[in-house]
Amino acid sequence: MRKQYLLWLALLLLPIAVFADPVTSWIFDPATPVAGEVRDTFHIMLGLTLPFLLLPQILLVYAIWKFNEKRGHKPATFHDNLKLEIIWTVIPVLTLIAISIPAYSTLKKIEVPPxxxxxxxVIGHQFFWEYRLPKYDVGFANEPLVVPADKIITLNLTSVDVIHSWWVPSFGVKQDANPGRITHAWFKAPAGKYKGxxxxxxxxxxxxxxxxVQVVSDSEFETWLESKQNGANVAPNEDGTHSAMIAPAAESEAANG
Amino acid sequence: MDSQELKTPEQKRKNKKLALYLLIPVMLIMFGFTYVQVPLFKMFCQKIGFAISPLSDVEYADTGRMCKVLYTGVVAGTLPVHFKAKQSVQTVEVGKPFENEYRFVNMSKDTVHFRPVHSILPEAAATKFTMTKCFCFDDQTMAPGEEKTFKVISVLSADMDSQVEQVTLNYTLFEKNPEEMEKNRQVPNVAQNSGGN
Amino acid sequence: MAEAAKKSTLLRYLSSTDHKEIGIMYLIFALIMGIVGGFLAGMIRMQLWESTGGVVSPELYNQIVTMHATIMIFFVVIPAMAGFGNYLVPIMIGARDMAFPKLNAFSFWLLIPAALIGIASFFVEGGAAGGGWTSYQPLTSAQYSGTPGVDMWILVVHLTGASSILGAINFIVTILNMRAPGMNLMKMPLYAWAWLTNAFMILVGTPVLAGAVTMVLLDRHFGTGFFRPSEGGDPVLYQHLFWFYSHPAVYIMIVPGFGAISHIVAAFSKKRVFGYAGMVYAIASIGILGFMVWAHHMFTTGLAPWLRAFFAFMTMLIAVPTGVKVFSWLATIWGGTIRFTVAMKFALGMISLFVIGGIGGVWLGNVPVDIQLHDSYFVVGHLHYVLFGGSVMSLLAAAYFWFPKMTGRYLSEKLGNVIFWLMYIGMTMTFFLMHWAGIMGMARRTYIYRPEFEGLNKFMSFGYLFMLIGGVLFVWGIISALRQPATATDDAWDANDIQDGLEWKTSSPPPKENFKTLPVVS
Incomplete structure (x- = not known):
């Protein structure tokens, strides 16, 4: 029996050794204040639920050892204990309330952007993302989103076909893009390259x-903007059928044709 | 309690009664419940501002409070229409009507039919945003190569949350096929479709 | 002679309205479909062996994922639960059959065409449905999935739904009207209570799913616009309707398992089940709360924050009755004399795994955390802990526990021991680290993934082999046990004195109409 447990443990540890090259995540590399708060909420929850995770396992193993029939004892006869039952109803309720409080304050941070x-x-297409910066009249698709560092970036998400979801783990952002309506998300990140x-x-x-997503310094952002505004802002149409873009270039094209 | 030796005729009757008068209706009610959800959901969405009634009475007021309105739009699927607001950003006074113009171009050599669907962010502004004139009240048809200009007149209620400094109004154009268009003509399309929650 | 006897047995089963024979057919059906579903799971694990995929095309991968879920849910777990329920509930409560035997047979036979259509859909033009078992709109609309696969999937859902609903009506009537004299509701075995709750959940939830997929069908072929924005519909409404059924569906798949575990744990601790009344209230409140949490599957769709807060709280609240059950099982063992049979091992294994799945569920109820974990591998890990660690482990426990009652023969304890450890280790290897992958940002339902996750995925795929061997041994174990002579007594586990169910008061296997003289409960 003991051998089996050891085998189990060894097998569990193996992949953690295999897992050598970590990706950026909200839990180890939160890049935004929101991702940091999500991590904290997670840690609080982890701390509060861990006893409930471990206690039954420990009790189970202990009971298997202690009450094994090989010990040759008579079974107990109790099958009710109101006090105990009230305790294991009330304590979880209190724990859940304790978990909820930081959760709701984080939710508020996610929902109410500064x-x-x-x-x-952000516009989802099958199967690429289109971005537009209405402030600068710039639109592009199928290439990295470039935004300035340490600025509040608000995203308005929608889709032109099916439902997509914009997820960048280290920003703590995941938001569905639904056809026919807009949803929102926001982030404020230091310079760097982020994947999702x-x-x-x-x-x-x-x-x-x-x-x-490439988060860059203000000056780099200016340079990038200039290169975009110099005519490079027509969406690459994969097969020529997609004309969802309404960049100014498309307008003039329409006027000419 | 319930005594039974074999399944007696009385027992059988009791079983049938329970199934016929209680359980089958429950099933049918739940099936119907699904369909009742469709109008209920629309009502719910209207209530929390995912759709707005364009014909509601609007009260204008002087507030002196300014708010930015961002006009955006996308075209769903392969509909060959380009459209764009004349001013993509406006600064307007809350409580006063404001207008903008949209220019539409049919890029193809075919007649196209489409339905514009609008959506407003943030949620706090959605119930306070009223349109008095909008192309999204109706399905639209455009001849090949046609260009059209539409006026959009809206107002933000004076009682809108003062925290809201920027409102986004987004349109999505969904292509329709002509037969369906005819079918739905009789029913006035009261902008009830901007999605919900 | 033997040939003729075999033939007549087969004919008897095919035309049977006897609840025991129908129950056994359900179980055989579930086992066969389990092989199909397990095969599809193997394809998934093969595809994910390397981060670049390459075994199947992206289209086929989505179809496999969709049908793996559909088969495992509608053709394995639900029918297997129904099989045990059909066999055991009437005997446990002292009835001679289900209330409507012909309806019962009809419920079962609906599953056969459903399964055939489901499997056949792989071979039609365009292949099976590929929108995930959730089949969100507009991905499965005519515009984006125009091939017949989705229509066939809808038909499968309709047929299995009808089967479940008719079965549920039968269970409710049986349990409410046909109990043995003296067995009032609060003396009823917990397994029957679990089925009563379950049947109510099916009756209330399944019609909603049927309605929702009917709407999809109408949208696809008859020009309606329930979910099409161009006709004034809304795709998000589909998500609400789908999850209104499909969240309770996960309880539908586990609640009968809860009932079975209560019986097994008590029998092998030689102790009455702890807190009977608390267990009944817990199971009933799971049944009710289960209908008030559906939107926790939709925290990223853009629901209003106050709605999310409400659903988050309800979701966490459902952990309370579930916790009551777990603690009550532990208290049942406490102080008992534990006989470490294979059935008991599966039952204790189920408790240990289900706790992990349950806590994962609480984490997923926490909105900000859920937003990050949603649609990641964390969810895949969580749902397999609940469905494999919870439902399948309890089914295996039930199989070992009631096999002697059903056949008069015991499944091999030695072989069972091996199967248990293969399953427990295999499932931990495959699914435990999925939680980790999800936290690290691996998205689900993708046919390729970031190369950083390759090590983890190889390990998970390796775990699949353990479960595969376990599954093969289990089937082999059943076949070889059936060749043994029948030795089981009425009270096959010598645990009658602490059981509420009447199934141990009749022979193993029970005669036609179950009892020579109907028992009376005092």
Whole structure:
């Protein structure tokens, strides 16, 4: 019996050794204040629920050892204990309330963005993301989103076909993009490159709908903007059928044709 | 309690009664409940501001409070229409009507039919945003290559949360096929479709 | 002679309205479909062996994922639970059959065409449905999935739904009207209580799913606009309707298991089940609360914050009755004399695994955390802990516990021991680290993934082999046990004195109409 437990433990530890090259996540590398709060909420919850996770396992193992029939004792006959039952109803309720309080304050932070510095429209397509910066009249698709560092970036998300979900773990942001309506999210991140992907099954190539965000300094952002505004803002149409863009270039095209 | 030796005729009657008069109706009610959800959901959405009634009475007021309105739009699927607001951002006074213009171009050589669906952010502003004139009250048809200009007149209620400094009004154009368009003509489309929750 | 006897047995089963024979057919059906579903799971694990995939196409991968879930839910767990329920509930409460035997047979036979349609859908043009078992709109609308796969999937849901609803009506009537003299509701075995609650959940929830998929069908072919924005519909409404059924569905898949565990744990501790009344209230409140938590599957759709707060609280609240059950099982063992049979091992294993799944559920109820964990591998890990660690382990426990009652023969304890450890270790290897992968940001339902997760995924795929071997041994164990002579007595586990169920008061296997003279409960 003991051998089996040892085997179990060894097998459990193996993949942690295999898991050498970690990705950026909200739990180890939170880049935004919100992601940090989500991590804290998680830790509080982890601390509060861990006893409930471990206690039954410990009691189970202890009972298996202690009350094994090999010990040759008579079974007890009790099958009720009101006090005990009240205790194991009330304590979990109190724990849940304790978990809820930080959860709700974090939810409020996620939901109520501070005054926005830059609005980015995020538009989901099968199977790529389109971004527009209405403030600068710039739109592009299928390439990294570039935003200035340490600014409040608000995202207005929508979709032109099926439901997608914009997920960048280290920002603590995951928000569905629904066709026909807009939803919102926000982040404020230091300079760096961040990865994410679509999180709502949106068709065969769902797994390839990656997200790349480059958060850059103000000056780099200016340079990038200039290069974008110099005519490079027509959405690359995969097969020529998608004309969802309404960049100014499309307008003039319409006027000419 | 319930005595039974074999399944007596009385027992059988009792079973049938329970199934016929209680359980089957429960099933049918739940099935119907699904369909009742459709109008209920629309009502609920209207209540919390995911859809707005364009014909409601609007009270104008002087508030002196300014708010930014951002006009955005996307075209769903492969509908070959371009559209854009004349001013993509406006600064308006809360309580006073304001207007903007949208220009539509049909880029194709076919007649197109579509339904514009609007959506407003943030939620606190959604119930306070009233349109008195909008192309989204009706389904639209455009001839090949046609260009059209629509006026949009809206107002933000004076009692809107003063925390709200920026409101986004988004339109999505969904293509319709012509037969369905005819079918739905009789029913006035009261902008009840901007989604819900 | 033997040939003729075999033939007549087969014919008898095919035309049977006897609840025991129907129950056994349910179980055989679930076992066969379990092989199909397990095969699809193997395909998934093969595809995910390397981060670049390459075994199946992206389209086929989505179809496999969709049908793996559909088969495991509608053709394995629900029918297997129904099989044990059908066999055991009438005997436990001292009835001669279900209230409506013909309806009972009809419920079962509905599953056969459903299963055939489900499997056949892989071979039609465009393949099976690929929108996930959730089939969210508009992904499965005519515009984005125009092939017949989705229509066939809808038909499968309709047929299995009808089967469940008819079965539920039968269970409720049987349990309410046909109990043995003297067995009042608060003397009823917990397994019967679990089924009563379960049947009510099916009766209230399943029609809503049927209605919702009917709407999808109408949208796809008859030009309605329930979920189409271009017709004034809303895709998000589908999510509400879908989860209104499908959250209770996860309780539908586990509640009968809870009932079974209570019986097994008591029998092998030689102690009456602890806190009977508390258990009944807990199971009933799970049944009611189960209908008030559906929107926790939708925390990222953009629900109003106050709604999310409400659903978050209700979700966490459901942990309380579930906790009561777990603690009561522990108190049942406490002070008992534990006989470490295979059935007991599966039961204790189920408690240990289900606790992990349950706590994972509480984490997922915490909105800010859920937003990050939603649609990640954490959810995949969590749901397999509940469905495999909870439902399947309790089914295996039930199989070992009631097999002697059903056949008069015992399943091999030696082999069972091996199967238990294969299953427990295999499932821990495969599903435990999924929680970790999800926390680290691995999205679910993708046919490729970031190369950083390759080590983890290889390990998970390796665990699948353990479960595969366990499954094969289990089938082999049943076949070889059936070749043994029948030795089980009426009270096969020598635990009659602490059991509420009447199934140990009749022979193993029970005669036609279950009892020579109907027992009276004092």
């Amino acid at each position: 005054k926005s510095d830059l609005v980015v429209e 992907q679509c999180a709502e099954l949106c068709g065969p190539l769902h797994g390839e709908m990656w997200i790349d």
